Amino acid sequence: MDEASAQGPINREEEKDDPLIIVKDLHKSYRRGAQKLTVLTGVNLSIPEAQYVVFIGPSGSGKTTLLNLIAGIDKPDKGKIIIAGVDISTLDESRLSKWRARHVGFIFQFYNLIPVLTAYENVELPLLLTHLSKKERKKHVLAALKVTGILDRAFHFPAQLSGGQQQRVAIARAIVTDPTIIVADEPTGDLDKDSAAQILDLLNYLNRELGKTIVMVTHDPRAAKRARKVYVLDKGILRDQYENDLSWT
Amino acid sequence: MNLLKYIARNTFRHKLRTSLTVLGMAIVVLAYCLLRTVVAAWYAGVEASSPNRLITRNAVSLIFPLPISYLNRIREVPGVEAVSYGRWFGGIYINEKNFFPQFAIDADHYLDLYPEFIIPEKQLEAFKKDRRGCIAGRLIARKYGWKVGDTITIRGTIFPGTWDFILRGIYHGIDRGTDESQFFFHWDYLNESLKKTMPIRADHVGWFVVKIKDVSQAAEISRKIDALFQNSLAETLTETEKAFQMGFVSMTEAIVVAIKIISYVVIGIILVVLSNTMAMTARERTREYGVLKTLGFQEGFLFKLIIGESLFIAVTGGILGIILSFPAARIFAKSLETFFPIFNLSAKTLLSGLLAATLVGFLSGIFPSIRASRTSIVDSLGHVG
Numbered sequence A: 001m002d003e004a005s006a007q008g009p010i011n012r013e014e015e016k017d018d019p020l021i022i023v024k025d026l027h028k029s030y031r032r033g034a035q036k037l038t039v040l041t042g043v044n045l046s047i048p049e050a051q052y053v054v055f056i057g058p059s060g061s062g063k064t065t066l067l068n069l070i071a072g073i074d075k076p077d078k079g080k081i082i083i084a085g086v087d088i089s090t091l092d093e094s095r096l097s098k099w100r101a102r103h104v105g106f107i108f109q110f111y112n113l114i115p116v117l118t119a120y121e122n123v124e125l126p127l128l129l130t131h132l133s134k135k136e137r138k139k140h141v142l143a144a145l146k147v148t149g150i151l152d153r154a155f156h157f158p159a160q161l162s163g164g165q166q167q168r169v170a171i172a173r174a175i176v177t178d179p180t181i182i183v184a185d186e187p188t189g190d191l192d193k194d195s196a197a198q199i200l201d202l203l204n205y206l207n208r209e210l211g212k213t214i215v216m217v218t219h220d221p222r223a224a225k226r227a228r229k230v231y232v233l234d235k236g237i238l239r240d241q242y243e244n245d246l247s248w249t
Numbered sequence B: 001m002n003l004l005k006y007i008a009r010n011t012f013r014h015k016l017r018t019s020l021t022v023l024g025m026a027i028v029v030l031a032y033c034l035l036r037t038v039v040a041a042w043y044a045g046v047e048a049s050s051p052n053r054l055i056t057r058n059a060v061s062l063i064f065p066l067p068i069s070y071l072n073r074i075r076e077v078p079g080v081e082a083v084s085y086g087r088w089f090g091g092i093y094i095n096e097k098n099f100f101p102q103f104a105i106d107a108d109h110y111l112d113l114y115p116e117f118i119i120p121e122k123q124l125e126a127f128k129k130d131r132r133g134c135i136a137g138r139l140i141a142r143k144y145g146w147k148v149g150d151t152i153t154i155r156g157t158i159f160p161g162t163w164d165f166i167l168r169g170i171y172h173g174i175d176r177g178t179d180e181s182q183f184f185f186h187w188d189y190l191n192e193s194l195k196k197t198m199p200i201r202a203d204h205v206g207w208f209v210v211k212i213k214d215v216s217q218a219a220e221i222s223r224k225i226d227a228l229f230q231n232s233l234a235e236t237l238t239e240t241e242k243a244f245q246m247g248f249v250s251m252t253e254a255i256v257v258a259i260k261i262i263s264y265v266v267i268g269i270i271l272v273v274l275s276n277t278m279a280m281t282a283r284e285r286t287r288e289y290g291v292l293k294t295l296g297f298q299e300g301f302l303f304k305l306i307i308g309e310s311l312f313i314a315v316t317g318g319i320l321g322i323i324l325s326f327p328a329a330r331i332f333a334k335s336l337e338t339f340f341p342i343f344n345l346s347a348k349t350l351l352s353g354l355l356a357a358t359l360v361g362f363l364s365g366i367f368p369s370i371r372a373s374r375t376s377i378v379d380s381l382g383h384v385g
């Protein structure tokens, strides 16, 4: 597809033990007028392949900012983000764009489906950036909709779906390109308890059965419990980390 | 799913807003086409003029006549193939509103110099034989319900009295650019009458029409003709028919310029309207553009998406406007036929209307596209639209 992905997971066999995601001394601040707001101050972490991590912490602690940086939709002031061997903080706008298309699947709190496109078309959207034929795209889209259990609503528009159903479509869109990592910012934040539980089940399924690497941000303690590893963020630094016992699930 | 489908769906998201904008564009293109056609109608006489005809008139002003005696001297100028003459009559048919140009002409030759007026052979013969005969263009004959053989009474203004003419022929134009609203009768008829009533005004013509063999000699022949009458009581000014017609148009040039300006202003107005619509539309979709960028779509895609929609609206409106301009032009032509005997929508006008619409569509999409591509993903996603 392009150089960015060519530089991608090339030597993965040899570097099997290397973490998939390495974040080194990450700094980020935002400027609001004359004021400078420091959000992240020297975050370090590494996430192995097929891991399921969650960032928790108080509001404004920088969880979304960290997630955005790992997902390549924002740029750090300082530090490195190495994903599958590529330091994405050095990529220019266009390469980063191609990198995201190839390597990252996004799940948002408010689903962010395109309202004028059907569920099917929303899921097909990221595949338009690949060289797949229409027929091949169809195969992938249907498979993704099947995995997320929303195949029967394939030709509904977002407005005709419930929140939980929309989030399933969004998850199908996130996995349809078979990305290297899936990032999710409060994916259950806008859902009722039952729908949220179903979405969390789905994410667990993706991680455990399909080996997807998931990085999630959440406020919801129930959601945090479902991840393998939890990072606690506070005022822009990693305060704590622990592993969950998932044997009960 | 493809880009076009996506654009089409976006276009119909706000049906009312889109319909109104399309309608606005249609009205603007319609107005533009009509205004440009008015401008073209203004120049119809210039357009219809023949390069091998010269007009010799009084150097002081067109309102001063020339003696008929000049005829033979002009005819002798080398390069001149034929000469004829006419005189403006300026009478009123029933009332002042019924305006059409009336010319007292050299019945035997004048029409030979105007091959664009097509008259049946028999009618022309009948006209030539009848001193009180006249010929009318198809447009006015139809308008006033004249048939060959009818008596047409015209009240003179420049030449007082009531004049009766017998319609001997009806001409039609060789193409859509030919004026079919003229009225011709015998100069001899006018002249004989003048000899009795106003002998000083007799034996004069308004202008001579000179047919030349070689178009490239026009300037040279004009100079020679004018040289003949230098220092005479009535000096002449000879110019090509085109320059002569242009002289009429330039008298009213300010109006033409004003109409042209208005035709651009209406385009400017729709540019502002569509730009505003597109800016509003794009602002509402900021979040969506952020999502698209997150998924890996780049600036080019956003440009195509936004400009595509803008073009879609503009061109649809443009085409609608062009379709509407056909009936509108017919109505316009009908009600203004005395002012604009030639009022034809030209392909060039329609095409320039469509081109203007396309350009407006393109320009209106640019600013929101730039804005959408400049806004960072993080800011776009945070946008509550």
Ligand SMILES: Nc1ncnc2c1ncn2[C@@H]1O[C@H](COP(=O)(O)OP(=O)(O)OP(=O)(O)O)[C@@H](O)[C@H]1O
Pocket (backbone or CB within 6 Å): A030, A031, A032, A037, A039, A057, A058, A059, A060, A061, A062, A063, A064, A065, A066, A219, B378, B379
């Ligand atoms: N694009 C931005 N421009 C300016 N300031 C920003 C921007 N994004 C985030 N911030 C600020 O950075 C700080 C951290 O924001 P962030 O969204 O990362 O927090 P968070 O931990 O995700 O909070 P929450 O739990 O409320 O979502 C906040 O004070 C926020 O106001």
Ligand SMILES: [Mg+2]
Pocket (backbone or CB within 6 Å): A063, A064, A065, A217
């Ligand atoms: Mg957040």
